Amino acid sequence: MTDLLFVLFSALALLCGFLTVANPFTRSPVASALFLVLTMVWLAGLFVLLHAFFIAAVQILVYAGAVMVLFLFVIMLLDLREEERRRWNRFGVAAGLISVLGLLGITAVTLLRATPDGTGDAQLEGATHALGLMLFRQYLLPFEIVSVLLLVAMLGVILLSKRELK
Amino acid sequence: MTGMHIGLEHYLFVSAALFCLGLLGVVLRRNLLVLYMGLELMLNASNLALVAFSRFLNHLNGQVMVFFIITVAAAEVAVGLALIVALYRKRQTAHVEDLASLKL
Amino acid sequence: MIVERKPLNLAERLYIPAVANGFKVTWRHFKRTLFEGRTAAGDTAGGFHPEVPWRVGEGYRGAPYLVRDQDGATKCVSCQLCEFVCPPKAIRITPPGPDGAPADRRNAEKMPREFEINMLRCIFCGYCQEVCPEEAIFLQRDYSLSGTSRAEMIYDKEKLLALGGAHAGLRKWKQKEDEARAQEAFPPAAS
């Protein structure tokens, strides 16, 4: 059952990921954004299979619910048309494809050769409580720094989107 | 149940494939926003790998890391999109090939 | 004149008294309707629409119909002003053309061969009545138009005239004719 769901979710995530970046039917950014949302939802499904319930919920809440809405918002505000089909730089595309495929190959080979550390069995149970304790004890400093980072980002965005500064 | 046993390496492979898809988007697409989505896809792929590690190595560090990545990604997206909007206001384009003023 | 807006005090800014007041008013009406069975229609008209027909008020702008004059002649002279002014383009007039029949009244050059109003399109704005130089079209009292097909809702000239009835208004051209007759040479002598 879980294995089946894994296959289903990962296949769908990969498919939607592919349609995000290289949709053969349309080049509209809105379609890309929507497929990215779907990818994230399937990834959240994978997180659930990994018993990381908290992360799955945060994934949906932050990525699908906030970040991608922002993306859509910006796409609509800028009124971006479909990408024009400009002439491809053949050399660039070929080089890009080769490097991407090369990277995929290297990772795959590494993965196949690797001897897994640990038991290889799924062990960790999704422990929201433990995660919270860890965040607020062991990782308290990074947590605070991240919150300051969010504040800085907020201020930066407000400054950037103001039309003129008084 | 189905004979095949899903282990860490399967998750890692999915993660690697997603990462490459994101990279493909960054390489192939020319729209700044779609490019940015490719970056998000890569971040998500790394998240998947980290959560899988966390599960199979029985340690919560991976999930904590993912939590931070998501937070930082949200901040990054906010700033990045604001930059794109500012750029669009100045240049009326979101196409990377039109942004070549630094080119010799 | 600019009316100064009074700054709201704390209670007003909290909206709480406004909410309480709103609840009081709505509850009063709710209670009256639900428990005493009193409704606005019941109090004023004594019942509801299909059973108690609505009393059409004076000056109501219902469906536009064509009218005849006292002698039973078509008043419309096919000038097509109403067709031109109609915002939803609901009116379509077919003029008689060079070899069409003359008007059925004196002093009018022509009358429409066909005059259609699409009641599905009509917005009852009254521009046609306003613009008509012959006082031939009037917004009358009909407010409940219905039919079983779209074609049925396009009223043609016969139907419009039948529904419109006679209008005993000023007969502009008869008056003109009388004035002309009162002068000496009528009809003007061919020179």
Place this chain on the structure above:
Amino acid sequence: MDWQFLAFSLAKILVVFAVVMTMVAYAVLVERKVSAFIQDRVGPNRANPFFARYIPYLGMKLVRWGIFQPMADALKAILKEDYTPAHVRKVYFWIAPALAMVPALLTLAVIPFGSQLGAQKMVIADLDVGVLYTFGIVSLGVYGIVLAGYAANSKYPFLGGIRSSAQMISYEIAMGLSVIPVFLLVGSLNLSDVIGAQSGSLLAWHVFKQPVAFFVFLVAAFAETNRLPFDLPEAETELVGGYHTEYSSMKFALFFLGEYAAMISVSAMMVTLFFGGWTLPFLGLDQPAQSLWVGLLHILIFFLKLCVLLVGIIWVRWMLPRFRYDQLMDLGWRRFIPVALANIVVTAGVLAMMHR
């Protein structure tokens, strides 16, 4: 994961879905009736199917109460011409109504609507992160509206969609912050634990312990469901009809029903978080049911609380005028978010003092 679990889950999903869809239909009727009564009218009282006259005594009464009106409405929505304007973006035009409807229904998966019947807990998914799940799903509700505005490809729907996404994102923050004190008190994100923490006495209900949180949540709920006084996305007077201007027949009905489904899920959230869920502090009704009848009674209690809140939400629509958009944003960002934050700090401070 055994088959029994699957079967019971499926049964619960089906039952909840059926009940909620019926409730949605009748929420529309209640809305029409309540609005009619407030405005000195009688509301729908004519839908008269052929079988009504064979019901002895009650038949004509039911007709007059409008009990058959939802059937007529549904029939009309299905049979009406489904008109697709030529200028719309077809694909998005088709998915938007579904996307507006689905999140509202998904939210209900984690709401405990009763204690237990036999050994079955009366909740579809007893998640550890229940409330995060609901907020995640609620945040997905924006897509339907944004896409509807985008798909319509004309200015008023588009303005409505943009307004609504800004409004929903803003109030999501206030909503999320407002419930944090509740979970500080409970110490768990599981909604069943939240209900457990509210048993005992009436004063244990969070609405009395955390009135500020409840108030902020309530207002944010109005904004999230696009109900008056915050229904700016569809403000008829300025935006014609907002994002669903171009829709007709069943697609329009889906938006309409989605709004009521969202109202139901938000009310269910409020009942769970602030009004003690299926518990009543009398007669030992606050403990998980031992017998079948008590279990059913618990479901009934939940249902009644839900109905009271629903009628309340409907009532507010006819009580308050619409806010202006800048007032709405001002209220969200400059009033409610600071208030919610202050509430968190105060609650955390008090808890820290008590646990020292």
